[in-house]
Structure formats: C-alpha cells, structure tokens
Amino acid sequence: xEATSSDPSLLVQSLILAASTHDLPAVRSLLLTVPAKVRDPxxxxxxxxxxxxxxxxxTPATPSTPSxxxxxxxxxxxxxxxxxxxxxxxxxxxxxxxxxxxxxxELDGKGETPGCVARRLGLxxxxxxxxxxxxxxxxxxxxxxxxxxxAGGESEEEEEDxxxxxxxxxxxxxxxxxxxxxxxxxxxxxxDVNSADYLRSGLTFTEDKLLDDxxxxxxxxxxxxxxxxxxxxxxxxxxxxxxxxxxxxxxIDTIFQEKNPASHHIIEAHPSVLDxxxxxxxxxxxxxxxxxxxxxxxxxxLVDSNTMFDAIYFDTFAEDYTALKDFFSEYVxxxxxxxxxxxxxxxxxxxxxxxxxxxxxxxxxxxxxxxMDLFQAGFDTEWETIDIPDLDRTGxxxxxxxxxxxxxxxxxPTCRFIG
Ligand SMILES: C[S@@+](CC[C@H](N)C(=O)[O-])C[C@H]1O[C@@H](n2cnc3c(N)ncnc32)[C@H](O)[C@@H]1O
Numbered sequence: 517x518e519a520t521s522s523d524p525s526l527l528v529q530s531l532i533l534a535a536s537t538h539d540l541p542a543v544r545s546l547l548l549t550v551p552a553k554v555r556d557p558x559x560x561x562x563x564x565x566x567x568x569x570x571x572x573x574x575t576p577a578t579p580s581t582p583s584x585x586x587x588x589x590x591x592x593x594x595x596x597x598x599x600x601x602x603x604x605x606x607x608x609x610x611x612x613x614x615x616x617x618x619x620x621x622e623l624d625g626k627g628e629t630p631g632c633v634a635r636r637l638g639l640x641x642x643x644x645x646x647x648x649x650x651x652x653x654x655x656x657x658x659x660x661x662x663x664x665x666x667a668g669g670e671s672e673e674e675e676e677d678x679x680x681x682x683x684x685x686x687x688x689x690x691x692x693x694x695x696x697x698x699x700x701x702x703x704x705x706x707x708d709v710n711s712a713d714y715l716r717s718g719l720t721f722t723e724d725k726l727l728d729d730x731x732x733x734x735x736x737x738x739x740x741x742x743x744x745x746x747x748x749x750x751x752x753x754x755x756x757x758x759x760x761x762x763x764x765x766x767x768i769d770t771i772f773q774e775k776n777p778a779s780h781h782i783i784e785a786h787p788s789v790l791d792x793x794x795x796x797x798x799x800x801x802x803x804x805x806x807x808x809x810x811x812x813x814x815x816x817x818l819v820d821s822n823t824m825f826d827a828i829y830f831d832t833f834a835e836d837y838t839a840l841k842d843f844f845s846e847y848v849x850x851x852x853x854x855x856x857x858x859x860x861x862x863x864x865x866x867x868x869x870x871x872x873x874x875x876x877x878x879x880x881x882x883x884x885x886x887x888m889d890l891f892q893a894g895f896d897t898e899w900e901t902i903d904i905p906d907l908d909r910t911g912x913x914x915x916x917x918x919x920x921x922x923x924x925x926x927x928x929p930t931c932r933f934i935g
Contacts, residue, residue, distance in 0.1 A: 528554045535563035535613065536570045538605040543612060552616035560625035564618045567609045568633045568642055571598060603641065610645050620650040621878065631877030643877070650881035655888075714834035715810075719788040724912075726765050726789075731917040734833045735764035738905070738912050742868070742926055745902055746829060747771040749930050750866050753858040756826040757781075759818075759851060761811045761843070763789050766796065768829060779803045781818075781825070785810040785832075811843065819850035824863075826856040831868035837882070840867060844931070845893040854933055865895065865931045874922045883927055895931035902926040 531550045534542035543563070555562050561569070614620070621629045628636075631646035709717075709732055718729040724737035747768055751758050754776040760769055763784040772780055780803040784790055790808055798804055807814040811832070828851060830843055844865065852863040871886065872878025883899070890897050904926050913919050 524550075525557075528556065531563050532556055532561060532566045535609055536566035538567065538570065538602070538609055540605065540608055540612070543609055547612065547616045552613045552618040553622070555622065555624075558625070560623060562618065562622050562624070562630070564610065564613050564620075564622070564630040565624050565628070565633060567606055567613065568630050568637070568639060570606070571602075571637045571639060598639070603639070606639075607642060607645065610642055614645070614649045618649075620646050620653055620881075629875070629877055631880075632875065635876055646877060647880045647884065650877065651884045651888075654881060654885055709834045711810075711834045711839075715786055719786065721765070721792060725916065727916065731915060733916045733918075733920060735767070736912060736916070737765070737767070738907055738910070739868075740767055742902055742928065743768040744771055745900070746866050746928060746930075747775065749900070749928070750827040750829060750864040751775050751777065754778075756858060757824065757853075757856070758827040759783070759825045759829070761815075761828075761830045762832040763793060763798075764831065764833070766793070766798070768831070769798070773801055773804075777803050779805065781805045781807060781823070783807045783809070783811045783814045812839075815843070815847045815851070819847060823851070824853040824856065825851055826853060826858070826863045828852055828863065828865045829867070830865070837871055837886075840871075840886075841889050841893075843867075844890060844895065848931075849894065852933070862933050866929055869927055869929050870921070874920060876923055879923060879927075886929070890929075890931055891934070894934055896934050897929050897931045900928040900930070902928055 527546060527550045531543065531546040531552075531554065533539075534546055552563060618630075620631065623629060624633075629646075631643060631650070634643040634646055709728065709730070714728055714734075719734065720727045720729075726734040726736075728734055751772060755778045756775075757779045758772050758777045759781045760772065761783045763769055763782050769780070769782055780801070782793075782798070782804065784793065784806065785808075790806075793799070793806065799806055807818075811830075828848060830840065832839065844867070848865050852865055854862050856863040869883070869886070871882035872880075887897050887899075902925065904921065904924055906924075907913060907919070907921065
C-alpha cells in the first residue's frame with residue numbers, strides 16, 4: 517500500500533490500516549510522515565492497537581486447550597496458537613511502532629491499552645513486547661524526572677507535556693493500588709487523593725473496611741490472606757524484631773503479635789488510626805513501640821539511633837511509587853540487620869505490591885520496574901503468587917468508591933540483601 521495523500525487524517529487512517537493488515541513496507545513509509553502515537557479520533561485506536569487487534573478476526577491455528585484456565589495462563593495471558601508468520605509480521609510492526617514512539621499504555625475508546633488487547637487475545641509474545649516497552653518508557657520517564665530535579669525543575673505545564681509525551685504509567689502518576697489514581701489511564705476521571713489530604717481526612721472503620729471521607733478504600737479485609745502469607749515469610753519464628761509502616765486495620769500487626777516478636781515497632785501517621793490503636797490497647801501489647809507520625813519523619817530518627825530489625829513491612833496509603841522507592845533505597849539499608857533474620861543470614865523486607873493493580877499490563881510493568889530498582893538498591897527479590905478471589909462476586913466493593921484491585925493473582929515480594 518502506498519501513502520499517496522498528504523491529508524493528515526487520511527495519512528492517520530492509512531497508517532492504522534497498514535498496521536492492521538501487517539503491511540510492513542507501508543507502515544515503514546508512512547512512519548516517515550505520520551507519528552506512531554496517532555489515534556483515530558472516533559475509536560481512539562492507535563496503530564499499535566490496530567496491529568494487535570487484527571488477531572481478533574484471525575482464527576487460531578490451534579484452539580486453546582481445555583486445560584487452559586478461562587482467565588488465562590499463570591501469567592494471565594490467554595493461551596492461543598496463531599499462525600507463526602502472522603505473529604512474526606505483527607511483532608515486527610509492533611517493534612517498529614515502539615521504535616518510532618508508540619505509547620504503550622494509550623487507551624482506545626473501549627478503555628483498553630494495546631497490552632490489554634494482546635493479553636485478551638492470548639498473544640503472549642506481543643504482550644511481553646508491550647510490557648518491555650512499558651518498562652523502558654517508565655524508566656526513561658523517571659530518569660527524566662530526576663534530571664529535571666537536578667536541573668532545577670520545570671513548570672507544571674512542561675510537566676504535563678512530558679506526561680503526555682511519554683505516557684507515564686498512570687498518565688505520569690505512579691501510586692499504589694489503594695491510591696485512587698493507580699492504574700488509571702487517560703480516560704479515568706476519579707478524583708485523586710494525595711498524602712496531605714488523606715492525613716487530614718476523616719476515616720470510617722467497619723468490620724471489613726477502612727474508608728476515608730470520600731469512600732476510598734484505605735484497607736480492606738479481603739487482603740487478610742496477603743497479610744498472613746507476608747507475615748509468615750518475613751517473620752517465620754518467634755523472638756524476632758519487626759517494623760511495620762502503616763497500621764491500617766491492624767491486620768498484619770495482629771498476625772505479627774501472634775508470632776511473639778522480641779520487639780514490634782509500628783509507624784502510623786493518621787490521627788484517627790492512632791486513636792483506634794489507643795482504643796484497642798496497642799500501646800500495651802508485648803514488645804510494641806508506636807511511633808506517631810509520617811515514616812518520612814520517624815525513620816531517620818530510628819536510623820540515627822541504630823535500631824535494627826529482622827523484618828520490615830511497608831504498606832502506606834495515598835503515596836506514590838517514589839515514596840516506596842525512597843524508603844527501600846535510602847532507609848532499609850540502615851534498618852534491616854544484615855546478620856539478622858531467623859537464620860542469621862539477613863533480615864527480610866516486604867511491601868504491599870499494589871502498583872498498577874487495576875490493569876494487568878500496568879501491574880506487570882511495575883513489577884519489573886520495582887524489581888530493577890530493588891536490585892539497584894542492593895536487594896534480591898523473590899516473588900510468590902497468591903490467588904485472589906473474584907471480589908465483585910463476594911460484594912467486597914459495595915460502598916467503596918473505586919475498585920483498586922481487579923486482578924486474579926497477587927505477586928508477593930520478599931527482598932533480601934544481595935549476597
Ligand atoms: C493500607 S493501610 C495499612 C494496612 C495494614 N497493612 C493492615 O494490615 O491493616 C495504610 C496505613 O498507612 C498509614 N499511612 C499513610 N501514609 C503514611 C505515612 N507517610 N507514614 C506512616 N503511615 C502512613 C495510613 O494512615 C494507614 O493506616
């Protein structure tokens with residue numbers, strides 16, 4: 517196919533069509549004049565979407581086997597077998613589009629990213645390419661942020677431009693799953709919560725939820741299995757020293773208590789959570805030391821006083837990924853005993869892994885980024901997978917403003933010092 521017209525909208529349509537028919541020469545030639553990140557104004561489809569969605573109409577050479585779970589493989593990609601040549605052509609176009617600036621997490625009119633489409637259609641290799649592109653884009657995006665800080669920052673307008681240009685994971689907002697912008701891409705319009713607003717907000721405690729004054733879920737009882745398994749992994753024996761950042765509903769702290777720790781420090785910043793802790797007599801529990809305030813203010817004092825731990829858990833609310841990264845890059849090294857732990861081989865650090873948890877592709881990208889950042893900070897990370905039940909069916913979200921978790925698997929990280 518030849519790009520014969522200079523009409524911009526026709527050129528956009530031509531590129532989308534060429535991508536959808538896997539016409540490599542046409543895509544290559546059109547990319548000389550049309551940016552890879554264009555979208556069809558009506559459908560929101562980008563050339564990347566079109567290329568991947570073309571498999572919607574192609575019959576798999578081998579249908580998925582009955583043993584494949586309906587939700588997909590353990591990695592969450594539905595398993596199909598498509599014709600090899602077809603897949604190779606598509607992969608080549610996807611590669612070309614990414615090299616020319618295609619945005620990995622752009623939403624189409626149906627609210628799907630190219631990665632969502634690839635996953636839905638069982639295109640494992642292409643899904644992997646999207647995840648890799650996401651990791652590259654996010655790393656570049658965060659490095660650029662660092663350069664901007666070094667260069668003295670930039671105006672808000674310039675920052676917004678960069679967000680658009682690089683398609684930051686959540687339009688440039690990188691928050692954990694319980695933070696209302698997490699995993700939300702361009703079309704979502706839920707209000708965001710920042711740390712300062714949250715810490716001023718009123719809270720509602722019920723049997724199975726802790727909500728802020730806008731009904732955002734701060735903590736929910738369905739996470740109990742995650743907390744239970746985390747506690748088993750990081751505090752496997754009695755008489756160890758544990759630090760928990762973020763008390764919430766006290767689920768993990770209750771489990772830590774059952775393990776008879778030698779000392780049990782808790783950092784908590786929200787006045788209403790602290791009041792609730794007083795009502796529940798947390799100050800009188802064995803080994804418990806409560807630090808009232810934000811971890812950002814408390815942790816430097818603990819480091820200065822040489823207080824060491826065998827296990828550290830980090831699970832806050834309304835903070836972004838940079839807060840978590842700061843915590844493990846700057847402070848864990850001063851708090852986790854390298855000769856600690858149940859076997860004396862070093863303490864263990866874990867955190868609530870909820871980044872991007874309302875969209876599998878974002879969750880996978882963030883999993884890789886955090887693992888790389890942890891490695892750079894001196895940690896080896898192991899991941900354990902925990903099944904999450906269908907939370908819609910069990911009515912967990914009734915009365916909660918936003919489903920911050922939509923995935924069927926939780927990836928539990930445990931981090932130890934390298935070597
Ligand atoms: C998701 S909850 C923790 C849930 C807890 N893991 C459990 O098992 O119930 C987050 C907690 O972190 C607290 N928090 C948020 N930002 C904080 C900060 N900067 N420093 C300390 N605590 C913070 C919140 O007030 C909230 O109690």
